[in-house]
Amino acid sequence: xxxxxxxxxxxxxxxxxxxxxxxxxxxxxxxxxxxxxxxxxxxxxxxxxxxxxxxxxxxxxxxxxxxxxxxxxxxxxxxxxxxxxxxxxxxxxxxxxxxxxxxxxxxxxxxxxxxxxxxxxxxxxxxxxxxxxxxxxxxxxxxxxxxxxxxxxxxxxxxxxxxxxxxxxxxxxxxxxxxxxxxxxxxxxxxxxxxxxxxxxxxxxxxxxxxxxxxxxxxxxxxxxxxxxxxxxxxxxxxxxxxxxxxxxxxxxxx
Numbered sequence: 001x002x003x004x005x006x007x008x009x010x011x012x013x014x015x016x017x018x019x020x021x022x023x024x025x026x027x028x029x030x031x032x033x034x035x036x037x038x039x040x041x042x043x044x045x046x047x048x049x050x051x052x053x054x055x056x057x058x059x060x061x062x063x064x065x066x067x068x069x070x071x072x073x074x075x076x077x078x079x080x081x082x083x084x085x086x087x088x089x090x091x092x093x094x095x096x097x098x099x100x101x102x103x104x105x106x107x108x109x110x111x112x113x114x115x116x117x118x119x120x121x122x123x124x125x126x127x128x129x130x131x132x133x134x135x136x137x138x139x140x141x142x143x144x145x146x147x148x149x150x151x152x153x154x155x156x157x158x159x160x161x162x163x164x165x166x167x168x169x170x171x172x173x174x175x176x177x178x179x180x181x182x183x184x185x186x187x188x189x190x191x192x193x194x195x196x197x198x199x200x201x202x203x204x205x206x207x208x209x210x211x212x213x214x215x216x217x218x219x220x221x222x223x224x225x226x227x228x229x230x231x232x233x234x235x236x237x238x239x240x241x242x243x244x245x246x247x248x249x250x251x252x253x254x255x
Contacts (some may be wrong), residue, residue, distance in 0.1 A: 037218035046223040054208075055227050062204035063231070065121055065193045069128025070186055077133045077185075078178070081140035085170060091141075102134040106192060110199050119200050127196035128189040135185040136178070143177025144170055179243040186239060187232050194228065 019039045025031050026038035033041075049055045084091035109130060113123040197206025205224055212220030 035218060037222045042219035042222040045219050046226050049223060058203060058205045058208055059227055059231060062193055062197065065124040066128060066190050069125045069193060070132055070189045073129040073132030073189065074136055074182065077136035078140055081137050081144065084141060085144040106130055107195060110196050114200050119202065123200055124193045124196040128192040131192040132185045132189045135188055136181040139177045139181025140174060143174030146173060146177065179239065183236055183239045186235050190232055
């Protein structure tokens, strides 16, 4: 408990010191505040836009696309990874194709998503899925392949059915990697949706960042970034809590 409190206090002091230096630098114009922003100004903007509903409304629109993209991309990734684990031939067949698709820059694909799906929700979901799918697929495959070979050998020697080996050995062994992929994929899904909003417009947080950037308002940009930091930190904390709640899956299984 003391260690956690000390870490919290240490982090708070670092953030406070950083903000104080930033504020003094902007206030005394050691760096031009028109380019760097000023903490006292963008924190006030943040509070005002939260109070008037600008940020909550934009965040809700962005999170709707994130939720759909995260769910769809996650389900497809896990199904693909489990299929490749059960049928190694499928992995050997499609692995080079998946690697090639994963190497494509997502920003370059957004204009295609706009062309295919229009300027609404679908193109933002497609952008998020294109990131979430490959992140979680890689982590799930890595987790499945990291299963202790001694456990697999023992299971085969005991004549345990393949479906039980899969359910009781491979999947529990992959759970930590799956949740690591879910946490990272969730954050990158948010970034993918924000990037789509930056390019395609709309009414989400990415659109606000684009608007404030185009109007040369760094304080508005930083106020919006505070919202993004809160969202991503909260989502990551929730995912970590869910992982701990099912940590019993990591316990040795009874064959």
